[in-house]
Amino acid sequence: MLINQDLAAFMASPVMIILGTRDGALVPEIARAVGAVVHREEGCVDLAVSEWQWSKTVANGRANGQLAVTFARPSDYVSYQVKGHATVASATAEHVALARRYIESMASTLGELGLERRVVAPWLVERDLVTLCLSVQEIFVQTPGAKAGQLIEQFP
Amino acid sequence: MTIRLRDLAACFEGVIPSIIATAAPDGMPNISYLSHVVLVDDERVALSNQFLSKTATNVRANPAAAVLLVDPRDGGQYRLDVMFEQTLDSGELFEEMAIQLRATSTQVGMGEVMRLRGVDIYRVRGGQAVPSPTPSQEVSSREAGLQLMAAAAVARRVSEASDVGTIVDAVLDGLREAFSFRHAMLLLKESAGERLVTVGSRGYERSGIGSEVLVGEGIIGTAASERRPVRVSDMSRIRRFSSAVHASSDEENRTRTIALPGMPDAMSQVALPMIAHGVLRGVLFLESSQRLAFTREDEAALAVVALQAAAALALAEAEILEGPSSVPVVADQSVLTGRGFRVVHYAYDDSIFIDNEYLIKGVPGRLLMHLLRIHQREGRTEFTNREIRLSEDLRLPDIKDNLETRLLLLRRRLEEKAAPVQLLRTSRGRIRLEVAGRAVLEEATS
Structure with missing residues (x-):
């Protein structure tokens, strides 16, 4: 399933990426990703996640794979949430390099908003990276406002 | 619990957005940013519910949720394990959150969008710090109790003052000396009740005496119309309510209006209503170029100062009505030395x-x-x-x-x-x- 080109570009730009998963008892978990690679034709998004920092999320990904991801641009809060099923893979060298670049550009984007590097460092961690490969089923607008939560695309 | 909620006070200042994750009964998670998380007590937090429709739906079916809080001082992250309890659409807590939201969002033209629908109360079952590669720094928080002593020092000064002018000065000088808050102004309400007029200020290039704020407008006006304190810890997202920062006397001559003083780079602001005998008399306003300059404890102490000043001012005005009645008859010729x-x-x-x-x-x-x-x-x-x-x-x-x-x-x-x-x-x-x-x-x- 094709992911819209603008949305794909947005997901790969310096936006904050937060992940929601849940365990077998439906207890939710939160994590942050440090970079996304969008495979538009396959309708997939690879997300780089520190297993060291977010072990429970990675465990949930391995156990049931249900995943929600919100991409939010810090300067204006434009946000999209994508949901689907994910598998966990070890991070390739390409993903590690991607995470480095993401952390660099995100830190400078947040810096322009007045947040010092030492403050943002705990949110941008690349230790023990794994990749969550999300097969996108639904895309929602999440920008605060009347349209928040609106479904914009659904893949069967 | 491994951490106490009250130790996370800085996380509740709304500087760095918090995050909430929920799960639908079919297991599909939802992840969303939160605009406001409020510390209710050591076991409960309140979340504003403006447009979190999926979050609201999910927790009604499956009350378990996770909340991530961020300390704006060092970026430290804390994960709370919470259970949805109930939604409030009235009451003290609801009003407090609604006012805060209104005061901050009308300034970015989002007043209607940000209207508070309800306050969701969650019970906190546990909380841990999220692993961080950088050690969390020991942030020296002002010791509790200091604000109380500072408030007492200001109260003492105010109690010694006997007329409106010296009361206003006692408050503003007291804030600077006892609290070390250097940018403050005191506005009193006109009898018509639509405007607040600046009668004293400290720390600004211009005193702005005589400048006006409409009741209901901005942070100062909202504190007046709602008769509650309004506090903002990070102004970077909020447009300045004072349009004219560079006021000149040319401008005054043209518009017959004195511009409100203000810090162009203010990051924190707090406005405290001054009420006596159930009547709003004015607003005490402070600001700082630092993020998080005013804590919840500061707000409480400043609220007491504002209320005491209101009582003192009411008394000073009332006493004047009983002042000397004899009209001085001395026609002492004042010195007419200057030019006309x-x-x-x-x-x-x-x-x-x-x-x-x-x-x-x-x-x-x-x-x-x-x-x-x-x-x-x-x-x-x-x-x-x-x-x-x-x-x-x-x-x-x-x-x-x-x-x-x-x-x-x-x-x-x-x-x-x-x-x-x-x-x-x-x-x-x-x-x-x-x-x-x-x-x-x-x-x-x-």
């Missing part, structure tokens, strides 16, 4: 220009004309508040409850403009006009 000066009065708004410089408008303007006319007619320079209050020329239907405030405003504005006429407070309920040179009074029609 021209005072122009515009009747339609009672604005006064002295040698083409805008001074003030409204009742204080009318007061000055009245005093100058008597001075010219009788050569008298001493006046009592009582005689002014009873004067029929002045057409003052509503002046009785805050004549002192208007006189103070006039006095300070004359001082600030270094006008050739000055007003002095000689003793309780008495004032003296000091005129340097002959005043030429003119009535303008347009």
